[in-house]
Amino acid sequence: MAETIVKARDISKYFKVGHRQLKAVDGVSFDIERGTTLGVVGESGSGKSTLARVVLDLIPATSGSVEFMGKDFFKLSKNERRLLRREMQIVFQNPFLSLFPHMSVSANIAEPFIVNRKELGRLSKAELDERVADLMDLVGVPREHANVYPHELSGGQQQRVGIARALALNPKFVVCDEPVSSLDVSIQAQILNLLQDLQDQKELSYMFIAHNLAVVEHISTHVAVMYLGKVVEYAPTQELYRHPLHPYTQVLMDSVPKLSEGGTEFSGIEGEIPSPLDPPKGCRFCTRCTHCTKRCTEEEPVYKEVEPGHFTACHLYD
Amino acid sequence: MAETILEVNDLHTWFGKKKYRFGKRKGEFKVYRFGKEKGQYKGGKVIRAVEGLSYTLNRGEALAIVGESGSGKSVGVSTVMGLTHSGPTTRVTGRVTFKGQDLLNTVSDPKEAGLFKKHAAIREKEFRAIRGDQISMIFQDPMSSLNPTMKIGRQIVEPLLWHKGKLRQEIQDEKKRLLNEGGKEALKAHRKDLRMRNFARARGLKLLEEVGIPSPETRFNNYPFEFSGGMRQRVMIAMALIGDPDLLIADEPTTALDVTVQAQILSIIQKMRKRKNTSIILITHDLAVASSFCDRVIVMYAGRVMEEGSMADFIRCPAHPYSQGLLNSTPILGDERARLEAIQGQPPDPRNLPSGCPFSARCTKCMELCTREAPPKTQLTPGHNVYCWLCAGEKVQEKEADING
Known part of the structure; x- marks a missing residue:
């Protein structure tokens, strides 16, 4: 049995908007084991x-708990939490905005060592340079780029620097928040391969967020499909992509354009995602669902295991 | 032909x-x-x-x-x-x-x-x-290509009002049709609809409905910020199509959108193409x-x-x-x-x-010739052309002989 790195239970995050409540994340639970990837x-x-940020406690959760390597992350003291946080890192969508623009590439990568100098011990200049150089080799940024500034690099290279910075402290868990969606296809493939190689080398666990279903299928071992703050379906990747159970997942799969020789008809669903301020009663997907019955509009479906390892929240499978 | x-x-x-x-x-x-x-x-x-x-x-x-x-x-x-x-x-x-x-x-x-x-x-x-x-064009980012200070209705009919000659012609045709069908009374009853602005507005409303915007009457008087990304892109499409263009250029029309919305937008463009026989550059x-x-x-x-x-x-x-x-x-x-x-x-x-070939630095099959000379056009099958020395056949030997000799 593999070690469970992250165990999230009933995480909720409500924002206040005027006098109303916006339920951005509502009762989400999942486990991530060592060396696996959860695609969202x-x-x-x-x-x-929002889910990714709550899991990392970058924004405090309204309720719920995250157990990280056996410790209840939210209940730790501030200092302990800070220490534990070195084990979890995040790679952001926009690589340029997430790097310090006034610091060179090497300074950006060295920053985690400097921030954590108390715990790690102050490193000498030579040691620091060596570590930075190792990290740059690891992610494939040429050493000549050590002293250039982020704006001089291309998007793909910036993202590599972002990944190097995230890996500086040897984390066990990395959240990737749409790391490839702003990159070109050929560069996107490079970054995905890099992430996979790093996972094999270091037994990393990823939480990989993306809206591109093909990318998620490629990199994940498990996939959770979210709709209006709730997980509507969760299963191992192959199972989910071969037998999507929830109507929303099916629609998502159908909407993805496929490579074809003779052209295809598009069969998307009508309408758009409703405002999370005012979610529909009952099943949240009922306004756009083709299988919607009266029960769906009144009673909220329970999230349960329909097949072994395959969870979904839909009245169709009662 | x-x-x-x-x-x-x-x-x-x-x-x-x-x-x-x-x-x-x-x-x-x-x-x-x-x-x-x-x-x-x-x-x-x-x-x-x-x-x-x-x-x-x-x-x-x-x-x-x-x-x-x-x-x-x-x-x-x-x-x-x-x-x-x-x-x-x-x-x-x-x-x-x-x-x-x-x-x-x-x-x-x-x-x-x-x-x-x-x-x-x-x-x-x-x-x-x-x-x-x-010719009309749909841009990638609908928020930065719509005017934030103008109601979308006005923006949609703007192309029509820019090309008044065509609009006038259409109004004349409509007048003739009414006259033939219902005589002078019909013409009198529709007098207001035949004004240029109202005529354009009716066209805009019809188009908004065609691209799938619910309750176009109220939406006509909304500002762009009141629309979601997908809806804004629909407005852009309506704006591009209102002049019945022969050529529609779509510059990354769905890059910023979700997959479900992307499928909707592409199916709208596809339908419009079939109905009006528009040429498209995507x-x-x-x-x-x-x-x-x-x-x-x-x-x-x-x-x-x-x-x-x-x-x-x-x-x-x-x-x-x-x-x-x-x-x-x-x-x-x-x-x-x-x-x-x-x-x-x-x-x-x-x-x-x-x-030479701009791709030579990244190409796994790069030859020496590729870094020196730009590759010529080679026809593989009728209409299928490729610019690569690998497919150039005997032209490679000719060129190499040229360089060496």
Whole structure:
């Protein structure tokens, strides 16, 4: 049995908007084992990024708990939490905005060592340079780039620097928040391969957020589909992509354009994701679902295991 | 034989810096006199954004232009639209013919055209008659291409009111129809509807409904910020289609959208194309989107065409190493490869393109010849051309003999 790195239970995050409550994430639970990747997919506004930030405690959760390597992350003291946080890192979508623009590439990568100098011991200049050089080799940034500034690099190279910085302290868990969606296809493939290689080398666990279903299928071992703050389906990747159970997952799969020789008809669903301020009663997907019954509009479906390892929240499978 | 809508022949768009003028003295527009072989103009490096782009587009046909960012696909169409034109920092050569009319009006002799500025003004005026009416464009980011201070209704009917002649004609036709059907009473009853503004408004409302915006009557008076991303893109489409264009240019219309909304938008464009037999140029970096409804494809890299051909040929047997790399590095739903075959390296700096084939630095099958000479066009099957030495056959030996001897 592999070691469970992250155990999230009933995480909720409500934001206050005026006098109303916006349920960005509502009762999400998942486990991530060592060396595996949880892919999170969903439309914009489904709460994917909020979930990632809550798991890392970058924004405090309204309720729920995250157990990280056997410790209840949210209940630790501030200092302990800070120490534990070295084990978890994040790679952001926009590589340029997440790097310090006034610091050179090497200074950007060295920053984690400097921030954590108390715990790691102050490193000498030579040691620091060596570590930075090792990290740059690891992610494939040429050493000549050590003294250039982020704006001089291309998007793909910037993202590599972002990954190098995230890996500086040898984390066990890395959240990738749409790391490839702003990159070109050929560069995207390079970054995906890099992430996979790093996972094999260091037994990393990823939580990989993306809206591109093909990318998620490629990199994940498990996939969670989110809709309006809730996980509607969760299964191992192959199982989910071969037998999507929830109507929303099916629709998502159908909407992805496929490479074809003779052209295809598009069979998307009508309408857009409703406002999370005012989610529909009952099943949240009922306004756009083709299988919607009266029960769906009144009673919220329970999230349960339909087949071994395959969870979904839909009345169709009662 | 289908009618040819657009013919682009050997289009070049080059950019320079503003401080370097093309001519030596002020007022002398040497831009026309520069030979094509002289890539550099005084003192600065030229960015050759588009180099020798040629294609023809028939009525009702859909062409995809595929490439990475910086490959010149957007500049290519903005030149066709006249949004990029010759000036102090830009140089456009080549020929763009739209329904038999020369759009670039490149004058070979500057004296013939008189003053450059006057010439440009005439050109712009002529262009406005076409732009928005016969050629229209959908941009990638709908928020930055809609005017945030104008209600969307006004923005949608704007192209109609710009081309009043056509609108007047349509109103006259409608009047005749009413007169024939219901006599003078009918004409009197619809008097208000026949006013130019109201007529345009009715057209706009109908179109908004067609592109799938619920309750168009109320939405007509909303501002762009009140719409979601997908809805804004629908508004853009309505705006582009209101003049019944012969050619619709869609510049990455779905890149910023979710998959479900992307499918909706693409199906709207597809339906409109079928109904009105519009020709479409779709610019995208997503091969799957391109393959889903385009008949032909052009693959561009660093401003040059790498491969062109029918979509079916291209997907079945891509010939250029870059096209193959592009197809291999695209993750596809349901494929079980453990690793993607990425193209190594970075796209070249447009100011310092390598001599020879621009892809040579990243190509796994690069030969010595590739780094020296730009590859010639080779026809594989009718309509399927590739620019690569690998496919050039005996031309390689000829060239090598040429260089050695």
